Amino acid sequence: MTSLIRSAVRRFGPTSGLRFSARLYSESAKSVRRGDATSTSKYELVGVVVNNDANNSSATTNEDVSLSIDYKARNEPRRTTVSVKWLRDHCRSDTLYNWQTRQRKDDMTGLSGKAQLLPDAQASDPLAKHGVLLHPDSQTIQLNWKDGHKTVFDIDTLLDLYHLPADTDVSPLQQLWTGESLKKLPVVEAANSAEFAKNFVKYGIVAVEGVGHENGAATKALCETIAPFHTTFYEDFWVFSNQAQQSKDEQYHEDTAYSNEALAPHTDGTYFEQTPGIQVFHCLHPAASGGDTILVDGFNAVRQLHLSNPHAFDVLTRTLVPHHYLEGEVIDARCDVFPVIRLDSDGRLHQVRFNPYDRAPFKARKGTTVSDIADFYKSYEALARLMNDQSASLRVPLRPGTVLFIDNYRVLHGRTAFSGYRQLCGCYLSRDAFLSKARRHIPSVYRHDVS
Numbered sequence: 001m002t003s004l005i006r007s008a009v010r011r012f013g014p015t016s017g018l019r020f021s022a023r024l025y026s027e028s029a030k031s032v033r034r035g036d037a038t039s040t041s042k043y044e045l046v047g048v049v050v051n052n053d054a055n056n057s058s059a060t061t062n063e064d065v066s067l068s069i070d071y072k073a074r075n076e077p078r079r080t081t082v083s084v085k086w087l088r089d090h091c092r093s094d095t096l097y098n099w100q101t102r103q104r105k106d107d108m109t110g111l112s113g114k115a116q117l118l119p120d121a122q123a124s125d126p127l128a129k130h131g132v133l134l135h136p137d138s139q140t141i142q143l144n145w146k147d148g149h150k151t152v153f154d155i156d157t158l159l160d161l162y163h164l165p166a167d168t169d170v171s172p173l174q175q176l177w178t179g180e181s182l183k184k185l186p187v188v189e190a191a192n193s194a195e196f197a198k199n200f201v202k203y204g205i206v207a208v209e210g211v212g213h214e215n216g217a218a219t220k221a222l223c224e225t226i227a228p229f230h231t232t233f234y235e236d237f238w239v240f241s242n243q244a245q246q247s248k249d250e251q252y253h254e255d256t257a258y259s260n261e262a263l264a265p266h267t268d269g270t271y272f273e274q275t276p277g278i279q280v281f282h283c284l285h286p287a288a289s290g291g292d293t294i295l296v297d298g299f300n301a302v303r304q305l306h307l308s309n310p311h312a313f314d315v316l317t318r319t320l321v322p323h324h325y326l327e328g329e330v331i332d333a334r335c336d337v338f339p340v341i342r343l344d345s346d347g348r349l350h351q352v353r354f355n356p357y358d359r360a361p362f363k364a365r366k367g368t369t370v371s372d373i374a375d376f377y378k379s380y381e382a383l384a385r386l387m388n389d390q391s392a393s394l395r396v397p398l399r400p401g402t403v404l405f406i407d408n409y410r411v412l413h414g415r416t417a418f419s420g421y422r423q424l425c426g427c428y429l430s431r432d433a434f435l436s437k438a439r440r441h442i443p444s445v446y447r448h449d450v451s
């Protein structure tokens, strides 16, 4: 079956095939890309091959059919192959897609039966015999389905929906940094503002100055204007120090954060399934010496790892690492369902969960070999070295009045050892709630380019 179709395309050749099909199919299909109809195409549709990928190649109604689409990107010939099920599922016709709400209308109970092309034995064009029509004028591909529905994709919309973004590993709104490139904390006038949101999304850190520091009250009030608390067993808001154990006004837990020891860069809450998304620090009483805050762009470090040691990157995106929080013998929290590097479905960096201190015992798992474990340690160590590379970190002596907001999905924090009494207040805030409100300030993060 495939060989027949291929030869048909080969006989006419993609371009001539296009001319051929142009002769047969003059109607211009309605492009499914909404918005500026005059936008110039990013791609040039060259040709299509219908592949019947089923073993029993005699089946004509087999749903294991795919289209290989030949196109040009910046005049370079490319090919992508897409299942007809995908094409039916992503149809943007008003019948199958609610353009008002940008939601599909189908309940997915019958995709297999619906994703069947309608052959046309009378057609002379080899593609049309399989229910596929090319419309070169509108650079579109039309699929005629057995249930009578017609799907039309313009080549740009199809490829935008189907392909991963250009090989960028972060959102275009994020700017990765090192201490050397960023040099200082991004400071904004007001917390609940567009500037605050844009800087938080861009750098993963942002600070507000001039906040009252007699106690934690002004900081807490400020945080409440930004997002709901992400409450945990640490409660909503805290004031803590290295002498908290002796103080009735400060929160104390059995954790090195409540000491004067140095803390290497880490993210908090790796032992929660939902990691606290925003970490807030306000130093109310600086140490006699030391106690500087260390900040590292974890996404930048992970990108360096991807470039220098792709195998280690791969290991850390797929090895689930257990973390826990213990108070004495009691395990207050444990999570072992996430890797250190979480990618989103586009392959972009979504979250770094890196806390060497809070890792739980690495249990021997079925199917995990000793060399897998050795591989993991080599990979984790490689990332740890990048996270602790001093040239990568931004060192900030937090002072009373300056409140620091950290994206705990991306930026790691730590501190240098210190002497004397050092008091901080802060909290975790809901990152989802914050980002959902931020959309009015940074619409391009959320607006559909192609829905």
Ligand SMILES: C[N+](C)(C)CCCC[C@H](N)C(=O)O
Binding pocket: 234, 238, 240, 255, 256, 257, 266, 267, 268, 269, 270, 355, 358
């Ligand atoms: C922020 N606050 C002081 C409440 C928590 C301190 C404990 C942090 C814990 N080791 C972690 O990394 O998650």
Ligand SMILES: O=C(O)CCC(=O)C(=O)O
Binding pocket: 257, 263, 268, 281, 292, 293, 413, 414, 415, 424
């Ligand atoms: O004391 C600091 O500056 C940071 C403490 C810390 O890492 C934490 O509370 O998670």
